[in-house]
Amino acid sequence: MDNNLFRLAPSDKPETPEPRAEARRPLVQRTASMSKNYNPGEASPPEPAPQPVHREPQSPSGTTQSQPLPVDFGYDDEHPLLKIPYSVTVAGQRYTGDSISLMQIHAQATEGGMLGNGTRHIAIINFAFESFVLSLHPEVMVISEDVQGKSVFQFTDPTGGHLPQLRYIVNSHIGGDFVSVDGMISYTGPTAPKKPKGEARGHSLMNRVRSLGVAALSVLLIIVAGSVLLQRYSTSYEMHPVFVERAGQKMRATAAGQISYLNPNAAKGEVLYSVNANTGNVLNFTMPCDCEVVVTKGISDGTTVLQTDLILTIYVNTSLIRAQTLMSIEGLNRAMNGDQVHMDLNDGRSIPVEVIASEATTAASLRGDVFVPVxxxxxxxxxxxxxxxxxxxxxLSKGLLGL
Structure with missing residues (x-):
């Protein structure tokens, strides 16, 4: 069979489909240089790869602003910066801590100059608590610093010996266990681990007994304090001591002068003693009875005496005992108005007594003396x-409410 049936004449051309009416939109537009150098008679040049379009951020006003990335942005293991009160000393320069993390230190210089970016130093980080200061001494490298004193330091060895303490402080601050007050750090977290329920039940009885003991002791202290206050309110002591002596007749000098004669063994009616008065008179005192005479210590022949000086005492009844003292005007007034008066002896006995105001008491009171004899x-x-x-x-004591 002749295969010419399948042959095409030279004048016959295969029909090609018409190009689509719709033009495709290029993904990447040609540049001006590419359009300029293109010649329809030549082969089409290869299309360049698409270039990404970089859009600059715009401000609210519509102007484009460039925001440079921070120097330390590239650390993928950077920890968050926390506002914890602390202070830093680097190469003798003091800084006030602004924020801190496990990687960096942001601080503000208070004095000194600039250290220089990239330099390494040993830093002293102080965390001030209420009653102590925690100090860390890591090695740091200066990342940035400016003329205003704001500096950034990077730990050269973040996993060094300072890490456990610093991590504990950071975690406690995040958990709320640390509270910052006026540059100080206070711990508010738990001080002891929670006890198991069984052990807590065992201690409940002890705690109850302890509470009852504390309550009983508190009541006892209140009673003691109340009794002390009541005693201070209702009881007072006189300043002068009380002297217990035999009751007798006291013989005193009636004028100032010198004793010229003294006979304690004189009988009734005889001269007991004589006083040469400064006025020139001689005053003789006779024995009133056949009684016991006790001469005052320091009195003898030739002794000079003043008016009212005690010369001797005559005891008529040796069994009669008398107590006398100097009493304040206020105390005498209380005794006269019904307050109870007791005489507390040095042997522990307390004897109720009655205050007797004599003529000497009245005379001293009229003279305006603060203390009077009773x-x-x-x-x-x-x-x-x-x-x-x-x-x-x-x-002197009085009842409750002055009764």
């Missing part, structure tokens, strides 16, 4: 001859 009379038999020479204190 006599104290106790119940019969309360004081004996064994109490002679003992001292005591005078105590």
């Amino acid at each position: 006599e104290l009379v106790s119940e019969e038999g309360a004081l004996t001859t064994k109490d002679i020479g003992k001292s005591a204190r005078l105590r």
Whole structure:
């Protein structure tokens, strides 16, 4: 079979489809130089690779602003900066801490000059707590610093010996256990681990007993304090001591002068002593009874005396005991108005007494003396001859609400 049937005449040309009416939009537009150098008669040049379009950020006003990336942005393991109060000393220069992380230190210089970017130094980081200061000494490298003193330091060895302490402070600050007040750090977290429930139940009884003991002790202290306050309110002591002595007749000088004669063994009606007065008169005093005479210590023939000086005492009844003292005007007024008066002896006994105001008391009060002499009379038999020479204190007391 002749294969010419399948042959094409030279004049016959294969039909080609018409090009599409729609023109494709190029992904990347040609540049002006490419359009200029293109010649339809020549082969089409290869199309360049598409170039990414970089869009600059625009400000709210519409103007384009360039924002340079920070120098330390490339650290993929950078930790967050925290506002923890601290201070830094680097190469003798002091800095006030602005923020800190496990990688960097941001601080503000308070004094000194610039250290120079890229230099390495040993830093002293101080965290001030309420009662102590935690200091770390890592090696740091200066990342940046400006003339205003704002500096950034990078830890050269972030996993060094300072890491456990610094990590604990950072984690505690993040967890809320640390509170910053006026540049100080206070710990507010738990101080002891929680106890198991069984152990807590075992201690509940002890805590209850301890609470009851504290309550009982508090009540006791309140009672003691109340009794002390009541005693201070209702009780007062006189300043001068009380003297217990035998009751007798006291013989005093009636004028200033010199004793010219003294006879303690004189009988009734005889001259007991004589005083040559400064006025030139001789004053003789006779013995009133056949009684015991006790001469005052320091009195003898030739002794000069003043008016009212005690020369001797005549004891009529040797068993009679008397107590006397100097009492304040305020205390005398309280005793006269019904306050209870007790005489507290130095042997521990407390004897109720009655205050007797004599003529000497009235005279001293009229003269305006602050303290006046009074006599104290106790119940019969309360004081004996064994109490002679003992001292005591005078105590005044009144009932509650002044009754």
